[in-house]
Amino acid sequence: MLLSRTEVAVFRLLLWxxxxxxxxxxWAGPLWVILxxxxxxxxxxxxxxxxxxxxxxxxxxxxxxxxxxxxxxPWTAFADxxxxxxxxxxxxxxxxxxxxxxxxxxxxxxxxxxxxxTLAGYVAVxxxxxxxxxxxxxxxxxxxxxxxxxTYFLALGLSLLFSALQVYARDLNHALGPxxxxxxxxxxxxxxxxLIPERLRGLAQLNPFYYIVSRIRDALLFDAPRFRLAxxxxxxxxxxxxxxxxxxxxRLSRRFEDYL
Amino acid sequence: xxDCLIRLRGVSKAFPVSGSRxxxxxxxxxxxxxxxxxxxxxxxxxxxxxxxxxxxSTLLKIIAGVARATAGEVAVQGTFGALIELGAGFHPxxxxxxxxxxxxxxxxxxxxxxxxxxxxxxxxSGLRDHADKPLKHYSSGMVVRLGFAMIASIRPDLLxxxxxxxxxxxxxxxxxxxxxxxxxxxxxxxLLVSHNLYHxxxxxxxxxxxxxxxxxxxxxxxxxxQEYLAFHEARLGRASTAANDAGLPGLAFAPEGRTSYSxxxxxxxxxxxxxxxxxxxxxxxxxxxxxxxxxxxxxAAECELPTADLLPGRYVVEISRPGAAGGVTRLxxxxxxxxxxxxxxxxxxxxx
Numbered sequence: 001m002l003l004s005r006t007e008v009a010v011f012r013l014l015l016w017x018x019x020x021x022x023x024x025x026x027w028a029g030p031l032w033v034i035l036x037x038x039x040x041x042x043x044x045x046x047x048x049x050x051x052x053x054x055x056x057x058x059x060x061x062x063x064x065x066x067x068x069x070x071x072x073x074p075w076t077a078f079a080d081x082x083x084x085x086x087x088x089x090x091x092x093x094x095x096x097x098x099x100x101x102x103x104x105x106x107x108x109x110x111x112x113x114x115x116x117x118t119l120a121g122y123v124a125v126x127x128x129x130x131x132x133x134x135x136x137x138x139x140x141x142x143x144x145x146x147x148x149x150x151t152y153f154l155a156l157g158l159s160l161l162f163s164a165l166q167v168y169a170r171d172l173n174h175a176l177g178p179x180x181x182x183x184x185x186x187x188x189x190x191x192x193x194x195l196i197p198e199r200l201r202g203l204a205q206l207n208p209f210y211y212i213v214s215r216i217r218d219a220l221l222f223d224a225p226r227f228r229l230a231x232x233x234x235x236x237x238x239x240x241x242x243x244x245x246x247x248x249x250x251r252l253s254r255r256f257e258d259y260l
Numbered sequence: 261x262x263d264c265l266i267r268l269r270g271v272s273k274a275f276p277v278s279g280s281r282x283x284x285x286x287x288x289x290x291x292x293x294x295x296x297x298x299x300x301x302x303x304x305x306x307x308x309x310x311x312x313x314x315x316x317s318t319l320l321k322i323i324a325g326v327a328r329a330t331a332g333e334v335a336v337q338g339t340f341g342a343l344i345e346l347g348a349g350f351h352p353x354x355x356x357x358x359x360x361x362x363x364x365x366x367x368x369x370x371x372x373x374x375x376x377x378x379x380x381x382x383x384x385s386g387l388r389d390h391a392d393k394p395l396k397h398y399s400s401g402m403v404v405r406l407g408f409a410m411i412a413s414i415r416p417d418l419l420x421x422x423x424x425x426x427x428x429x430x431x432x433x434x435x436x437x438x439x440x441x442x443x444x445x446x447x448x449x450x451l452l453v454s455h456n457l458y459h460x461x462x463x464x465x466x467x468x469x470x471x472x473x474x475x476x477x478x479x480x481x482x483x484x485x486q487e488y489l490a491f492h493e494a495r496l497g498r499a500s501t502a503a504n505d506a507g508l509p510g511l512a513f514a515p516e517g518r519t520s521y522s523x524x525x526x527x528x529x530x531x532x533x534x535x536x537x538x539x540x541x542x543x544x545x546x547x548x549x550x551x552x553x554x555x556x557x558x559x560a561a562e563c564e565l566p567t568a569d570l571l572p573g574r575y576v577v578e579i580s581r582p583g584a585a586g587g588v589t590r591l592x593x594x595x596x597x598x599x600x601x602x603x604x605x606x607x608x609x610x611x612x
Contacts, residue, residue, distance in 0.1 A: 005368075005370075006365075006368040009365045009368075009371065010365060010366060013361075013362055013365045013366070017351070017354075017362070021353075095349055096326070097321075097326060097327075098326060098342075098344050098349055099326065099342070099349035099366050100324055100325035100326050100342070101349075101366055254328055255328075257321075257326065257327045257328065258275055258276055259276075
């Protein structure tokens with residue numbers, strides 16, 4: 001088995017701890033989980049629609065804000081989860097040095113807490129979009145959830161990988177910010193892939209997040225909720241990537257205590 | 261054997277010294293443990309003695325699975341609780357109660373037993389009034405109490421404790437010792453690191469003395485503790501044993517080569533060569549402190565020293581000229597178990 005009963009219990013414990021640290025113990029409590037994304041949504045609506053007058057040719061029917069929103073929060077969940085989880089092993093060096101615990105639970109719990117909290121905001125955003133007239137089809141939900149699951153697998157995998165590498169190369173943390181910014185802007189989240197010059201488009205399509213983003217838009221906005229074989233292949237590939245990262249983490253974790 | 265909870269075979273541990281964390285192969289390694297062999301069976305209690313930096317904590321961390329041995333085999337069976345340093349695994353922002361629950365989870369206590377365990381631990385620690393305060397407002401002694409109470413409530417097969425008792429106050433220390441004694445009487449197994457030799461002798465049957473990463477001595481606690489104490493005394497008083505024996509008779513044990521006597525035996529010494537001047541015979545501790553001295557009768561050739569009143573330990577017998585520094589010295593050792601400390605047994609009685 002991949003996980004023992006104790007590992008699951010430790011994971012649950014840490015997940016709760018991280019979730020509480022983020023939001024749940026603040027004054028307004030869990031409300032922030034929903035308020036922050038909604039405020040962001042309002043800001044984007046104002047900036048991009050009123051000021052930039054942004055338009056996306058392929059999304060004329062649905063409008064720019066829904067086009068951006070359905071893709072933006074999965075990305076945020078992914079990027080935030082990885083960036084917050086990366087220092088989790090180094091930050092918990094005291095725990096690792098004193099208690100025999102499955103170290104992979106630390107980045108996994110940190111990434112999961114961030115991911116789930118962001119996802120809660122995503123749901124709020126989708127509800128607001130639907131309530132304000134965006135035709136979000138419930139039929140697309142299975143495909144959308146599958147893509148979110150892929151995002152989660154990728155986030156978990158990268159969190160494990162980076163948090164282990166961070167032990168040996170502390171500079172990694174600083175490089176991740178610009179790296180993820182580059183990744184964000186090269187992924188068609190704020191714009192459509194049609195804006196990318198033809199010769200670079202093939203390259204852009206290699207980006208796994210391009211696939212996730214375009215399939216979520218297909219599912220929720222473009223009325224194309226039918227599964228393709230490629231979706232299942234993508235899910236399997238994401239899961240395999242995560243398992244590979246678990247193996248790499250376990251290999252690297254053998255030397256943690258020497259370097260922490 | 262199924263009741264062997266800990267088995268170490270040739271365990272070594274080296275830490276990389278290099279500053280660069282990227283270097284997979286560090287340029288230099290500092291070896292803190294060299295080929296340690298150790299076994300601990302169910303129901304036994306073992307103390308680990310040693311100077312600061314001898315590798316005691318590293319050894320315990322390897323056994324607790326927190327650190328990984330560089331070489332050798334480590335096999336640990338059964339459930340174990342490790343108290344390694346202050347407040348192992350506790351989170352400063354969370355309350356005492358939450359930390360107890362978290363700690364129990366980390367130790368693998370099933371979910372449905374956690375409520376009961378935390379209840380018992382709260383009662384044992386005597387910190388119920390502080391249960392809902394964040395741990396950062398606890399004193400260090402309170403954190404230790406909480407940690408010990410947690411272990412005491414879980415009652416693992418094996419308890420690994422690294423010098424944590426020293427932090428609790430006197431009454432809590434007594435409570436812990438009392439609990440440990442009942443735990444051992446009930447078949448528990450203890451691995452203890454402590455500089456408090458009183459605790460060590462009270463709780464542990466066996467001891468190992470770790471010196472610069474190797475086991476210098478292992479066996480019965482009383483003997484190992486005595487050797488350990490003798491080592492420290494000798495180091496402090498080494499200068500005084502430098503001999504200046506010109507013109508002094510030779511001194512030997514009879515039979516020759518014997519240096520170890522059990523308590524109550526007679527130490528026989530022979531003087532070889534006639535003394536040219538008045539001499540004194542002295543009994544000293546290894547530190548050089550004088551225990552007893554008298555002038556030697558003229559033409560003395562043999563000396564018999566009954567040891568019934570000497571407590572186990574190492575001693576120096578010394579022949580010297582009165583008033584002169586240094587002399588001929590020979591070391592011997594009294595073995596035996598005693599709960600009295602010092603050099604001499606004094607007649608005493610208790611009135612109740």
